Amino acid sequence: MTARNLFLLPGDGIGPEAMDEVRKIIAYMNEAMNAGFVVGEGLVGGSAYDAHGAAISEDDMKKALAADAVLFGAVGGPKWDSVPYEVRPEAGLLRLRKDLELFANLRPAICYPALASASSLKPELVEGLDILIIRELTGGVYFGEPKEIIDLGNGQKRGIDTQVYDTYEIERIAGVAFEMARTRQNRVCSMEKRNVMKSGVLWNQVVTETHKAKYSDVQLEHMLADAGGMQLVRQPKQFDVIVTDNLFGDMLSDVAAMLTGSLGMLPSASLGAPDGKTGKRKALYEPVHGSAPDIAGKGVANPIAMIASFAMCLRYSFNLVKEADDLEKAIANVLDKGIRTADIMAEGARKVGTVEMGQAILAEFKTLSA
Ligand SMILES: NC(=O)C1=CN([C@@H]2O[C@H](COP(=O)(O)OP(=O)(O)OC[C@H]3O[C@@H](n4cnc5c(N)ncnc54)[C@H](O)[C@@H]3O)[C@@H](O)[C@H]2O)C=CC1
Ligand SMILES: CC(C)CC(=O)C(=O)O
Numbered sequence: 001m002t003a004r005n006l007f008l009l010p011g012d013g014i015g016p017e018a019m020d021e022v023r024k025i026i027a028y029m030n031e032a033m034n035a036g037f038v039v040g041e042g043l044v045g046g047s048a049y050d051a052h053g054a055a056i057s058e059d060d061m062k063k064a065l066a067a068d069a070v071l072f073g074a075v076g077g078p079k080w081d082s083v084p085y086e087v088r089p090e091a092g093l094l095r096l097r098k099d100l101e102l103f104a105n106l107r108p109a110i111c112y113p114a115l116a117s118a119s120s121l122k123p124e125l126v127e128g129l130d131i132l133i134i135r136e137l138t139g140g141v142y143f144g145e146p147k148e149i150i151d152l153g154n155g156q157k158r159g160i161d162t163q164v165y166d167t168y169e170i171e172r173i174a175g176v177a178f179e180m181a182r183t184r185q186n187r188v189c190s191m192e193k194r195n196v197m198k199s200g201v202l203w204n205q206v207v208t209e210t211h212k213a214k215y216s217d218v219q220l221e222h223m224l225a226d227a228g229g230m231q232l233v234r235q236p237k238q239f240d241v242i243v244t245d246n247l248f249g250d251m252l253s254d255v256a257a258m259l260t261g262s263l264g265m266l267p268s269a270s271l272g273a274p275d276g277k278t279g280k281r282k283a284l285y286e287p288v289h290g291s292a293p294d295i296a297g298k299g300v301a302n303p304i305a306m307i308a309s310f311a312m313c314l315r316y317s318f319n320l321v322k323e324a325d326d327l328e329k330a331i332a333n334v335l336d337k338g339i340r341t342a343d344i345m346a347e348g349a350r351k352v353g354t355v356e357m358g359q360a361i362l363a364e365f366k367t368l369s370a
């Protein structure tokens with residue numbers, strides 16, 4: 001069997017704690033299922049800055065580019081608040097996304113039945129929630145130039161970020177959204193702010209044209225992104241697939257995370273375009289949450305977003321669909337049994353730490369896959 005090359009970048013804060021629980025699942029799959037994962041590991045974020053003075057080394061970038069899939073924990077934290085902007089921890093993640101051309105970020109927000117009461121919304125609003133946010137990841141204001149602070153010479157400074165989108169960037173992310181919708185409820189809601197942004201006008205036009213040209217079987221709706229945020233907390237189940245830009249997608253997916261009970265629940269997959277010859281796509285899998293400095297090192301972080309990101313990796317990078325389904329089912333079963341980390345704790349449930357939650361999911365996964 002050909003090797004499956006995984007490159008692990010645990011990062012900072014709770015990243016390494018959550019990644020340790022995935023490592024155990026990988027080890028089990030290699031031993032018991034002969035999965036053939038070959039695991040490399042590198043540094044990213046603040047830990048890479050401390051070691052090399054850069055948010056990711058050239059050597060680790062090469063390894064990430066060569067891997068079948070990258071598993072990423074989280075980066076950042078107050079320790080690195082005053083490092084130069086170019087080498088801040090988050091720059092490592094942005095470089096990975098850009099250099100691997102991971103333009104499509106899939107952020108599913110699923111409310112597990114057992115967690116309906118852990119959401120900040122009423123249980124009936126989130127029970128059965130299953131939405132997929134598709135965030136454009138390599139364009140927009142996170143990457144547009146100019147991006148600088150200039151001195152105006154009169155005691156004032158000007159901070160500039162530039163929102164830029166070209167037709168091809170909108171076309172390809174819209175294509176991903178329509179394709180994904182066809183495997184679900186066949187509905188896409190595109191969000192932008194065409195009422196105030198030129199890039200929003202173009203986004204709206206290109207999504208509409210792409211729909212007309214190739215995907216007219218899919219139901220398409222347009223919504224202004226601010227109203228979209230409001231609708232996400234008013235009536236989240238109205239959505240199936242949401243497609244939006246880099247900044248709005250970042251914000252709306254954090255909002256969607258809370259519908260599911262906690263930011264510690266939301267996984268994501270960042271995918272590139274399929275290679276013309278092999279059909280393989282570059283991919284990075286990471287939780288939606290950050291390094292959570294407030295709880296790092298305490299052993300209380302919820303590892304589910306990281307483990308569910310690995311489930312997405314099994315599905316999208318290795319086509320191990322049964323294994324991905326089993327791992328997701330294992331998470332659901334553990335939650336059904338009332339096992340909870342602090343962020344999703346409920347009355348009558350059993351409170352556990354990161355390691356126990358990881359162990360419980362692995363035990364369930366072993367039973368399901370036996
Ligand atoms: N992909 C990444 O690596 C990201 C990194 N960041 C960085 O992380 C650092 C902290 O940012 P914050 O705004 O505090 O966002 P955060 O996502 O790290 O934390 C927000 C809140 O959610 C909680 N939380 C997050 N993940 C959790 C988990 N798995 N289990 C239990 N609770 C969890 C935290 O304890 C905190 O109260 C910053 O340096 C930021 O730039 C932020 C978002 C994404
Ligand atoms: C570069 C990241 C820290 C931005 C972010 O919050 C995210 O991608 O979710």
Ligand SMILES: [Mg+2]
Nearest residue numbers: 250251254288
């Ligand atoms: Mg974010």
